[in-house]
Amino acid sequence: MTVPDKETLILAIETSCDETAAAVVADGRTIKSSVVASQVDLHERFGGVVPEIASRAHVEKILPVVQEAMEQAGVTPAQIDAVAVANQPGLTIALMVGVTAAKTLAWAWQKPLIAVNHIHAHFQSAMLQQQGDDIRLPAVALVVSGGHTSLYDAQSTLDLRLLGKTIDDAAGEAFDKVAAILNLPYPGGPSIEKAARSGNPKAIAFPRTLLDKDSLDFSFSGLKTAVLYHCQGQDMKGQNRTATMTEQEIADIAASFQAAVVDVLVEKTRRAVAKVRARTILIGGGVAANTALRTAMQNFADSGKLNLMIAPKRLCTDNAAMVASLAWYKYTAGQFAPLSLEPKATS
Ligand code: KG4
Ligand code: ZN
Numbered sequence: 145m146t147v148p149d150k151e152t153l154i155l156a157i158e159t160s161c162d163e164t165a166a167a168v169v170a171d172g173r174t175i176k177s178s179v180v181a182s183q184v185d186l187h188e189r190f191g192g193v194v195p196e197i198a199s200r201a202h203v204e205k206i207l208p209v210v211q212e213a214m215e216q217a218g219v220t221p222a223q224i225d226a227v228a229v230a231n232q233p234g235l236t237i238a239l240m241v242g243v244t245a246a247k248t249l250a251w252a253w254q255k256p257l258i259a260v261n262h263i264h265a266h267f268q269s270a271m272l273q274q275q276g277d278d279i280r281l282p283a284v285a286l287v288v289s290g291g292h293t294s295l296y297d298a299q300s301t302l303d304l305r306l307l308g309k310t311i312d313d314a315a316g317e318a319f320d321k322v323a324a325i326l327n328l329p330y331p332g333g334p335s336i337e338k339a340a341r342s343g344n345p346k347a348i349a350f351p352r353t354l355l356d357k358d359s360l361d362f363s364f365s366g367l368k369t370a371v372l373y374h375c376q377g378q379d380m381k382g383q384n385r386t387a388t389m390t391e392q393e394i395a396d397i398a399a400s401f402q403a404a405v406v407d408v409l410v411e412k413t414r415r416a417v418a419k420v421r422a423r424t425i426l427i428g429g430g431v432a433a434n435t436a437l438r439t440a441m442q443n444f445a446d447s448g449k450l451n452l453m454i455a456p457k458r459l460c461t462d463n464a465a466m467v468a469s470l471a472w473y474k475y476t477a478g479q480f481a482p483l484s485l486e487p488k489a490t491s
Contacts, residue, residue, distance in 0.1 A: 160234025172472030266428030308360025343399030
């Protein structure tokens, strides 16, 4: 009888935006704990994330969140094999809190430190809790979040090549801004999705900006402006009419906007799949929680006999389990970071 190798336990920390998160994951797959302290209530009245407030809240929450993750996982520091942190991209003063905490723990516990790219980690959400074979490569990986909308050619988990990205707003940002125009609560994605359920996605023909014929870049600011024009009149001189609109009108705008975003995301993914002859599509990021997007992507994948991997909804938005999962691949490859690690705003 062979004795199974001891599982590798990684403690990961995530503070790139407005969630303070820590998780313990075994062998990059099995979540032992995943604690997320959301700051949504703190940023709600500003309609977006305020970096200074986010940073202060991270400072307050980081140690209790790490402690809870360790307790829920039932592990001691001695059992942890490495400490990982998302050190880029994100709000520098928010990332700084997680990076400092991770460096301190790695130093105090004498464990290796692993630096993880937050965007790349989003794809790991789709791999978590999966049993069996690794993904069929090559894959196209799409991240759709509040800060990023990017397509990658995934040659392997650690080898992601950027194919295209947004030239203005990210998809999630467009959801948040359109929700603000429609006076729907923050964060906008879930509010738009909820309103859209009773709306007609064909009610208003909002533009689908596809840029050049072969372009894999995205642009959502024209769509956002089209919604604004629709609500305020073409000359933008009128009042924002949303306060006097019926619920049905709001629902129709939400559904039509959502349909336009989904169409663009599917079309760009289709182009990327054709370009790299992908067999798998990986999708991560907060907007991947959107049911209309999930359904459209599933239909597209089925039509091309492609393997679609989207994270379970609860793992689409920011969490530290995805960071621990990607860190495990780096651990296995011996890719460690020095204690001089710094946060980086860009990717
Ligand atoms: O990945 P995430 O938690 O943070 C970033 O890394 O940016 O994504 C947050 C974004 C927000 O813009 C939010 O409105 C959007 O994801 N989002 C959604 C949904 N749930 C969250 N967008 C559309 N539909 C949803 N159900
Ligand atoms: Zn994110």
